[in-house]
Amino acid sequence: MFITFAVKQRQVKKKDQTLSKSRITGSYVTLVISISLVLFLLGLLGLVLLNAHGLSRYFRESLSFSVMLDENVREADIRMLQKDLDAKVYVKSTKYISKEEAAFKLKEDLGEDFVDFLGYNPLSPTIDVFLYAGYTHPDSVAKIEKYILEYPIVKEVYYQESLLYLINENVRKISLFLLVMSFFLLIIALTIINNTIRLSVYSKRFLIRTMQLVGATRAFIRKPFLVRSAIHGLIAALIAMILILSLIYLIESEYLFLISYQGISSLILLGVIIIALGIIISVISSYFSVNKYLSMPEDKLYI
Numbered sequence: 357m358f359i360t361f362a363v364k365q366r367q368v369k370k371k372d373q374t375l376s377k378s379r380i381t382g383s384y385v386t387l388v389i390s391i392s393l394v395l396f397l398l399g400l401l402g403l404v405l406l407n408a409h410g411l412s413r414y415f416r417e418s419l420s421f422s423v424m425l426d427e428n429v430r431e432a433d434i435r436m437l438q439k440d441l442d443a444k445v446y447v448k449s450t451k452y453i454s455k456e457e458a459a460f461k462l463k464e465d466l467g468e469d470f471v472d473f474l475g476y477n478p479l480s481p482t483i484d485v486f487l488y489a490g491y492t493h494p495d496s497v498a499k500i501e502k503y504i505l506e507y508p509i510v511k512e513v514y515y516q517e518s519l520l521y522l523i524n525e526n527v528r529k530i531s532l533f534l535l536v537m538s539f540f541l542l543i544i545a546l547t548i549i550n551n552t553i554r555l556s557v558y559s560k561r562f563l564i565r566t567m568q569l570v571g572a573t574r575a576f577i578r579k580p581f582l583v584r585s586a587i588h589g590l591i592a593a594l595i596a597m598i599l600i601l602s603l604i605y606l607i608e609s610e611y612l613f614l615i616s617y618q619g620i621s622s623l624i625l626l627g628v629i630i631i632a633l634g635i636i637i638s639v640i641s642s643y644f645s646v647n648k649y650l651s652m653p654e655d656k657l658y659i
Contacts (some may be wrong), residue, residue, distance in 0.1 A: 421515030
């Protein structure tokens, strides 16, 4: 009779331990999933920021202005001007277009030979100049235009000033909007992760008090919580990066070149930032949550 009772007690105790372990495991899984989803959203925003910068630079550097030359200019003078422009720090590249090439392109656009109709080629030889993104601001372009016009063989400098201004203005507005969104999303992420970890630590508040009663120091009590939080933050960050890479792969396979990220180095940088955020936020939240229950009076632990 006594043996049967002891066996039943052992079975009940074992069942309770299994149930307790499953609950703890479930809470850890929920915690990791919550943090990984938040980090996934932050990573997506970081990806958008990286692409916004790359696309902005691409559009800026795709704009060119045309240097109209005199019709009777010598080929040697043109090459000298082009070589001088290529040597400037603000010039990405130049392209010389002769009168004949310009006439051929215009003929293709119009669908008829205007040279035969007019009896002569009215177009001038030009040099298309492409600038680096940092020098595409209207003020910078105006200074470059003034410099180029000092050449005797240059007749006119033409560029779409309104389009240049529109691109710069939109880039500024979009950058400001993304920065504001990043700030708010980071605050939301901090709040969600902090609350999730506080709930996790809350379930261990009696364990913390028991360790205090047996004489454990604050640092000794905090250590396993901080280590566990760092591991959870790392796992959550890795899951978030896997989700981001999977999303990039799916989008690239369906819509090639829709996402234009800055090579593997930018993705590595994004991954390092996400991992660092996951670990740092988790550890800091755990630190303050554990400290809260270390300093809490015993009667308030039951509230």
